[in-house]
Amino acid sequence: MDTLPARLDSSDERRSKVNLMGLSRQQMEVFFIELGEKKFRAQQVLRWIHHAGVTRIDEMTNLGKSLREQLQVIAEVRPPEIVSQQDSSDGTRKWAIRVDGGGLVETVLIPAGRRATLCVSSQVGCSLDCTFCSTGKQGFQRDLSAAEIIGQVWLAIKSYDAFRPDSDRVVTNVVMMGMGEPLLNFDNVVIAMDLMLEDLAYGLSKRRVTLSTSGVVPALDRLAEVSEVSLAVSLHAPNDALRDRLVPINRKYPIASLLQSCRNYMAAQSDKNRVVTIEYTLIAGVNDTPDHAVELAELLRELPCKVNLIPFNPFSQSDYQRPSGSAVSRFWQVLVDAGYIVTVRTTRGDDIDAACGQLVGQVVDRTRRSGRYRANTEKRVIAAG
């Protein structure tokens, strides 16, 4: 992580500039040392960008004039662009954000009392195809750059005009749970998460930054070597036969190898009191019976974890249904009786399609998946009509 990324895009002069927004502290130090400057310039620039919200290099007044002029030629501070903003009646705010290449991703801020959790995207679309996920139905365009990932945190704070020194903290928690599988965009996600934790940037505690994965086991093993963020795992099924159907990457990395990788991740943490969050989307008649709950309780016995149950949010390209309240309660009770800490995710931002699993950007699909799902939806609509 300590080498400078190649100049970002080479299509035109503007794009050939280094985007300082996406450089970790180490990368920024290398950048200034290569310019013949002292390392502390990196600290100054990080503070300007991530503490003060400044994007204009000529406003970074504690840099000498000639350095500012030099930086304006070779570098820029370029956040992604907000295309639209929607505010839910419950306080949830969702942004559609345009990224280079024409795609759109979505970012959601969910306030809850004194906390506000930002759900951040890591890819335009997703190359995996979890059957209950609307992002997966859109196919995959590309990975987001580190600047586009951390830029979502920057934009959220900017949108509340909260870079002022007297402002309350707008973002207290970040979850890498938006569009995309973060571990398939490993390097950029790790740089962005480093900036979330970095005191010269957002200074969040490692307990308040969570990476959620569907189970890319080799990348999770690598993550244990470089990061101490909190871990959430999208499990959604208590056995391989069912998980193979719901989360197809399970065919490559089955549950046993995933749970072993989780145990290794927790063992590598300096704080031994932390637990993995197991995400389990409850789908009516598919994985929500008491027998499934018993099987899940047995499966997780050796893992320090808590369980987050997520009643499925229906969307047009899926035939799955939301479970009844009593099915959710029964499932919850089995796990609680088995000694687990279990939460049920309340639906937030439903009126602006910001609820879990409903994030859809605009993906220039490089797979054929989005077309296939669109065709199936049209067939269903015609059949119903």
Ligand code: SF4
């Ligand atoms: S649940 Fe996550 S990993 Fe699965 S398709 Fe959706 S975005 Fe991708």
